[in-house]
Amino acid sequence: MNLAIKDISYNIGRFVLTAVGIGMLLMVVMGMGGIYRGVVEDATLLIDxxxxxxxxxxxxxxxxxxxxxxxxxxxxxxxxxxxxxxxxxxxxxxxxxxxxxxxxxxxxxxxxxxxxxxxxxxxxxxxxxxxxxxxxxxxxxxxxxxxxxxxxxxxxxxxxxxxxxxxxxxxxxxxxxxxxxxxxxxxxxxxxxxxxxxxxxxxxxxxxxxxxxxxxxxxxxxxxxxxxxxxxxxxxxxxxxxxxxxxxxxxxxxxxxxxxxxxxxxxxxxxxxxxxxGSVEKVRSQIGLFRILLTIIATIIMALILYTLTLDKLHSIALLKLIGASNSVLLGLILQQALILGASGFAIAYVVGQQIFPKFPRRVIITSEDLIQLAAIVFVISIASSGLGVWKAMVVSPNEALA
Amino acid sequence: MSTPLPADDPSAKIAIKAESLTKIYGAGNTEVVAMRDASMTVMAGEVVALLGPSGSGKSTFLTAVGLINPPTSGKIYIANQLIMDGPKALTNLRSFRRKHLGFVFQKSNLIPFLKAGENVQIACELNGLSSRQARIRALELLDYLGIKDRSQSYPSMLSGGQQQRVAVARALANRPSVILADEPTAALDSFRGRQVMELFTKVAHEQGTSVIVVTHDHRSLDVFDTLYEMEDGKLTQKAKEPLAVAH
Structure with a gap:
């Protein structure tokens, strides 16, 4: 039985809203990369x-x-x-x-x-x-x-x-x-x-x-x-x-x-x-730094969300520990949720971005290379941001189930 | 490694044995003795009630023999094995709990995002059954406890009594040596409370599982085989009073 999917199915409304929020955030990260690509592409277009x-x-x-x-x-x-x-x-x-x-x-x-x-x-x-x-x-x-x-x-x-x-x-x-x-x-x-x-x-x-x-x-x-x-x-x-x-x-x-x-x-x-x-370097640096900041913010927000989701389940986690669930079961529950959340957010970012980016006044170019890079970043931040939740799950005592 | 009881011990059918358990919280001026020299032996299939006022140390005893809260001193044997020697665990407690103990709580304590059947199924899966085998076993247990028809309901859709039945089914999932129940009828009316107590008796007598129930509910004491009372951390066996006969 996959506990992560069961929990998501039970709280589907909350999960969808959370995924949309993260998706919007990732869409901005994706968009910043696309704007940078657009600037470079526009700049070199004539020369090419x-x-x-x-x-x-x-x-x-x-x-x-x-x-x-x-x-x-x-x-x-x-x-x-x-x-x-x-x-x-x-x-x-x-x-x-x-x-x-x-x-x-x-x-x-x-x-x-x-x-x-x-x-x-x-x-x-x-x-x-x-x-x-x-x-x-x-x-x-x-x-x-x-x-x-x-x-x-x-x-x-x-x-x-x-x-x-x-x-x-x-x-x-x-x-x-x-x-x-x-x-x-x-x-x-x-x-x-x-x-x-x-x-x-x-x-x-x-x-x-x-x-x-x-x-x-x-x-x-x-x-x-x-x-x-x-x-x-x-x-x-x-x-x-x-x-x-x-x-x-x-x-x-x-x-x-x-x-x-x-x-x-x-x-x-x-x-x-x-x-x-010359003309593009500063824009490139500016957008690059902004993108790094957004990625850090996305990581922090995801960590907070996953930590809160873990806190909501703390009693259930203590109960699972009490009935003998191993750490790997609990780790799987939190990590899988983080990855599903990250993947859903990424998919939402891509789909919504495809609709919105063409309406931007300047070109936003999303390349396959950038998508793969962002997917890897989302994978890493999903795992990193679940660390706090995992830690909380690991330290909770089975006694909590009796409280 | 856990140590088995001596082979010539006549208590071969002992399900759980607690020897001189003492639990002390804090130290010096803040020292509190929650349980003092408590001993109990429960035979396989025996249903034991643990009575006593709030704060007397009942839950401390239950969590100690449930391998959740280690005693400061004393020994705990379960399924013929020495598991706790003082605060020292002689085996992986979480794994041992999974294989040998079942828990039922004051409130049903079901996992809210799992349906009734899944709450039982997860306990079976944690004990190594495949998903399909676990589902079959879960339905068998729910059928045995008379709530198979509610297997697809979430806990929030079940009554208190139904939730406790599911909790009992989950406690039975691993075919435990002992079920530990902490005030399982506290949230139920007297009729449903008695039904749950009778359920424990049924399980104990039909499946050979020992049951220790911490309870305040004196109306259902007749269903228990043995009564213990705890007061100020001291545990004593209590004689069963004959049922009053109405004229």
């Missing part, structure tokens, strides 16, 4: 999806995800000329926050290097990749922009032609994919008066530069768009993504491009590590 062999960024910076990186737009042409490079794409990336009707629309803008990159690699749930060089965008579904919607950003109107899934920035904002020209236009969108002031400043700067003095024709063009004035305009794109003919040539190509004095080259792995150690 863009699938570049090398990242060419502004000299001595850690790349566009860690800090501001500015390189000239024409850098992609330079990179493409290096032997072994198959494709060199412009990478423009920044975050904007605009008003869309009544709601605040915050999005990460990523420029696609038209026509090399039309966004064919983006996982779409609806619509299509970019079909023209301007005024189209692909929006992640978290931005809640319907297909076909016309949205005004800056001075231009863009049409949503595709809806992507799971394309989130490291800050958790949905990504909008535009052509790099549009992305730059959004980034550099300034009011008319600011443009006029910049043109005047541009002429002034040009007069001070050697190139402006030696080539006066440049100053005559100072009123043209910034992107058309590479010699005197500020560098405008964030990075250049290089895809190699043979990925095994990465080191050699990186040495060549790294020799240029205005850029630094990272492999995709280095870029990923920089991102994780």
């Amino acid at each position: 999806r863009l699938d570049a062999d090398l990242w060419v960024v502004q000299r001595s910076t850690r790349g566009p995800f860690a800090e501001i990186s500015r390189v000239p737009a024409k850098l992609s042409d330079r990179a493409l000329a290096v032997p072994g490079v198959r494709v060199a794409r412009e990478f423009v990336y920044h975050t904007i926050q605009r008003q869309d009707g009544d709601r605040v629309l915050r999005m990460a803008v990523l420029g696609l290097s038209w026509p090399t990159d039309k966004g064919d690699w983006i996982p779409l749930v609806e619509g299509r990749p970019l079909g023209q060089s301007r005024f189209e965008l692909i929006a992640d579904q978290t931005l809640k922009l319907p297909l076909g919607k016309q949205i005004e950003i800056g001075n231009e109107v863009y049409q949503v032609v595709g809806i992507s899934r799971g394309m989130i920035s490291s800050a958790g904002d949905g990504i909008a994919f535009l052509s790099s020209a549009d992305a730059l236009a959004v980034q550099l969108d300034v009011p008319g008066e600011a443009v006029r002031l910049e043109r005047a400043a541009r002429e002034s700067r040009g007069r001070l530069f050697d190139v402006g003095i030696q080539q006066p024709a440049l100053l005559e063009n100072a009123t043209r768009q910034s992107g058309q004035l590479p010699a005197i305009a500020r560098p405008s794109i964030s990075a250049v993504l290089v895809t190699l003919e043979h990925p095994s040539d990465a080191k050699a190509v990186a040495e060549v491009i790294g020799g240029w004095t205005d850029v630094t080259v990272y492999t995709a792995d280095e870029q990923r590590n920089l991102l994780l150690k």
Whole structure:
């Protein structure tokens, strides 16, 4: 006869409530792990999806995800000329926050290097990749922009032609994919008066530069768009993504491009590590510590619950001792209850979590590895937390049954 | 290891023998002698009543011979074996209790989360019967005590008398040498109290199990074979009074 199951069956209401309570607690522990996974996944998602062999960024910076990186737009042409490079794409990336009707629309803008990159690699749930060089965008579904919607950003109107899934920035904002020209236009969108002031400043700067003095024709063009004035305009794109003919040539190509004095080259792995150690590290530590705290709290609460459940049964335990039950019978009663409680709590945490986590504003990713790890933790804390109850059961005298 | 009674001892059918049991709590100024030089011999199948006022030491004696509360001095033999020599146990007491002793208490003391049948079954299982054998034995015992039909009821659904019957069935589960009952009728009315006492007599005489009952209930003393009285820790055998005959 299994005494643990008999006791649970008799007090089923109390057991269910207790298991739900522990389940909710474990769900939070599980959720914290999932949030951490989500943060890491979101942070590295772009790097993985863009699938570049090398990242060419502004000299001595850690790349566009860690800090501001500015390189000239024409850098992609330079990179493409290096032997072994198959494709060199412009990478423009920044975050904007605009008003869309009544709601605040915050999005990460990523420029696609038209026509090399039309966004064919983006996982779409609806619509299509970019079909023209301007005024189209692909929006992640978290931005809640319907297909076909016309949205005004800056001075231009863009049409949503595709809806992507799971394309989130490291800050958790949905990504909008535009052509790099549009992305730059959004980034550099300034009011008319600011443009006029910049043109005047541009002429002034040009007069001070050697190139402006030696080539006066440049100053005559100072009123043209910034992107058309590479010699005197500020560098405008964030990075250049290089895809190699043979990925095994990465080191050699990186040495060549790294020799240029205005850029630094990272492999995709280095870029990923920089991102994780930079912007994500503190979040990871914070969530990790919080998770440890929650696990300790769960252990203490489970110990208290199991101790109370043991106290409730103390008379029965004394009686069992009196009629000759061995310690292993009593140990089995308490340990089995602890394990059943832990397992039930874990199952409740998983089932409820599966329903609730998708509704969180940021992704909560529960991996099999994390589930196994949490199951092992629950197993350990179930046993550890039953220690107090076991101790109480062991020291109770059969005399208590006569009281 | 427990020591058997001498082979030439004429008391071969002795179920339990207590020799000069003394129990002292505390020491010095706080010393209390709860039981002094108490001796009792109970034959197999004998039903013994232990009478006495509250605080006289009855429960101390019962818990001592029940191997729950060891005496300060004296010897206890059960089933022809020396089990306690003073406070020193000569065998594993819990295991010995499981095999040789049965207990019935003032309140039924059934395990609340087990049904009536399961309360008996668990005692059988603790004695090594398989789950199936234990279930069969439990139903046999409940049938013997007339409450088989309530085997699926939880203790809270049984009357006081029914609960005590289940407790007796549980006490019989291990085919004990001795049943020790501590005021088993205290929570029952006189009719049901007498039924329980008669049950003990039936069990003792039919199964050869000795029964020691601590009781205040003088209305059912006629069912007992032997009476003992305890006062201020001293145990004396008491003569049985003849039943009053109504005219």
